[in-house]
Amino acid sequence: MEQEAVDAVSLRARKKKRGRRAKEQIDPQEDTALVESQDAKAEEGTSITAGSTERDEQEKDDIPVIRYTSVRQMRDDIISQEQTILVQRTIRSGQRIFYPGNVVVLGDVNPGGEVIAGGNIIVMGTFRGIAHAGALGNEDAIIAALQLEPSQLRIAGYITRAPEGDYASVYQPEIARVQDGIVIIEKYQPGYDIYHRADRKRGSING
Amino acid sequence: MGEVFVITSGKGGVGKTTTTANIGTSLAMLGYRVVLVDADIGLRNLDVVMGLENRIVYDLVDVAHGRCRLRQALIRDRRFETLYLLPAAQTKDKNAISPEQMKALCEEIKKECDYLLVDCPAGIEQGFRNAVAGADRAIVVTTPEVAAVRDADRIIGLLEASEIRNPLLILNRIRPKMVRTGDMLDVDDVIEHLAIELLGIVPDDESIIVSTNRGEPAVLNSHSKAGEAYRNISRRIAGEEVPFMNLENGGGFMDRVRRLLGLRTS
Ligand SMILES: Nc1ncnc2c1ncn2[C@@H]1O[C@H](COP(=O)(O)OP(=O)(O)OP(=O)(O)O)[C@@H](O)[C@H]1O
Numbered sequence: 001m002e003q004e005a006v007d008a009v010s011l012r013a014r015k016k017k018r019g020r021r022a023k024e025q026i027d028p029q030e031d032t033a034l035v036e037s038q039d040a041k042a043e044e045g046t047s048i049t050a051g052s053t054e055r056d057e058q059e060k061d062d063i064p065v066i067r068y069t070s071v072r073q074m075r076d077d078i079i080s081q082e083q084t085i086l087v088q089r090t091i092r093s094g095q096r097i098f099y100p101g102n103v104v105v106l107g108d109v110n111p112g113g114e115v116i117a118g119g120n121i122i123v124m125g126t127f128r129g130i131a132h133a134g135a136l137g138n139e140d141a142i143i144a145a146l147q148l149e150p151s152q153l154r155i156a157g158y159i160t161r162a163p164e165g166d167y168a169s170v171y172q173p174e175i176a177r178v179q180d181g182i183v184i185i186e187k188y189q190p191g192y193d194i195y196h197r198a199d200r201k202r203g204s205i206n207g
Numbered sequence: 208m209g210e211v212f213v214i215t216s217g218k219g220g221v222g223k224t225t226t227t228a229n230i231g232t233s234l235a236m237l238g239y240r241v242v243l244v245d246a247d248i249g250l251r252n253l254d255v256v257m258g259l260e261n262r263i264v265y266d267l268v269d270v271a272h273g274r275c276r277l278r279q280a281l282i283r284d285r286r287f288e289t290l291y292l293l294p295a296a297q298t299k300d301k302n303a304i305s306p307e308q309m310k311a312l313c314e315e316i317k318k319e320c321d322y323l324l325v326d327c328p329a330g331i332e333q334g335f336r337n338a339v340a341g342a343d344r345a346i347v348v349t350t351p352e353v354a355a356v357r358d359a360d361r362i363i364g365l366l367e368a369s370e371i372r373n374p375l376l377i378l379n380r381i382r383p384k385m386v387r388t389g390d391m392l393d394v395d396d397v398i399e400h401l402a403i404e405l406l407g408i409v410p411d412d413e414s415i416i417v418s419t420n421r422g423e424p425a426v427l428n429s430h431s432k433a434g435e436a437y438r439n440i441s442r443r444i445a446g447e448e449v450p451f452m453n454l455e456n457g458g459g460f461m462d463r464v465r466r467l468l469g470l471r472t473s
Pocket residue numbers: 216218219220221222223224225226247327328329379380381409410411412413415416419433
């Protein structure tokens with residue numbers, strides 16, 4: 001996958017090398033959020049289900065089902081199983097959201113507004129404020145917005161701020177994450193492999 | 208039962224007092240019973256802008272503390288007999304009045320008028336809390352400057368916290384020429400950013416300064432562009448549908464459409 005590091009003004013903080021990944025946090029034994037079933041026969045998946053109750057009927061109808069059975073699949077597709085809140089409002093100057101899990105904002109975050117999440121932050125609007133994803137130390141956290149014009153982004157211990165002066169804002173969804181010790185921002189594309197692990201282990205959707 | 212509007216902005220000097228005087232006067236011109244309350248205690252100037260300065264005997268704080276009756280403190284306008292002003296005190300004591308007292312006062316006044324407009328002081332402290340205490344709705348005034356917009360945003364957040372929903376926006380001191388040359392924040396950008404309903408756009412207009420000094424709100428001057436904008440705003444408050452003034456691209460709503468189509472204009 002092509003990477004375009006748009007944001008150059010990145011400050012490297014504390015951590016030397018990025019080592020650990022989020023997979024350690026997903027323990028398949030204790031995993032209750034996902035319903036496991038015995039077989040993963042899904043071919044060219046077009047429908048995804050987390051439950052197994054309607055399986056037989058669905059397969060009768062010839063609808064291939066993607067079921068999250070193997071640990072490997074989970075790791076590839078599911079970025080976070082943390083609790084997530086959906087916030088429907090504009091976060092204005094002087095307002096702050098804090099949540100230990102993931103935060104999805106259906107609205108804008110204005111300059112001076114802050115979103116702090118233990119997990120990931122997704123803004124279905126324009127992000128102009130301060131975001132701190134992975135605030136409890138998760139360096140794999142991401143920050144995504146339909147339009148990303150942050151005054152400051154933080155992921156775990158890494159901080160980046162907007163370049164000084166005028167810069168043309170791009171009207172496209174973007175995503176920020178930590179790579180090689182700096183926060184990079186790149187264009188978001190559907191089906192985007194956030195951790196760019198495809199080269200290493202992600203195969204077909206069937207794993 | 209009347210409706211209480213607080214006119215607020217966060218940042219100072221953006222036109223709250225000018226707005227209060229002009230909207231109040233033109234609502235009275237439309238025949239409504241209007242009371243203007245100057246909540247800018249210690250720095251009163253709504254009375255000056257209204258040209259009623261030398262009629263003040265009692266003030267807001269006197270009423271709140273029971274030193275006089277409401278009727279004694281209300282000053283009737285020189286031009287319109289349905290328009291009244293309750294002036295602010297000149298005291299330096301910021302705590303001369305409490306939000307509870309202010310609320311009670313608004314409740315009392317709104318029984319006998321159609322519109323009660325509260326001119327809020329700048330800032331977000333006690334004065335702001337007093338001014339919003341009795342308000343049903345809020346009008347946020349801002350100018351197309353980054354700092355003013357930022358403060359307006361903060362104020363909108365604080366209004367939410369005070370349970371005042373759906374504030375209305377007035378964008379004051381627009382200079383179409385500067386907007387055209389890109390030296391001023393774009394109207395669309397400001398509206399999009401603050402994401403509240405636009406009540407009106409008021410041009411930067413010398414006639415405001417002249418009228419302020421004379422104590423004659425600009426709405427009384429039929430040649431004043433700003434006056435016209437405020438007359439339109441008042442009609443919108445009264446429930447009429449009035450199209451937005453064309454400020455030569457100042458309100459270029461086409462811009463937004465173009466942007467949505469992905470054709471950047473600038
Ligand atoms: N549309 C306008 N065109 C030109 N001048 C204006 C306009 N609006 C306001 N002004 C001028 O700006 C100055 C500040 O206006 P005003 O006193 O109404 O602001 P304010 O928000 O009440 O200020 P404060 O925060 O001090 O109470 C005044 O001198 C006024 O004449």
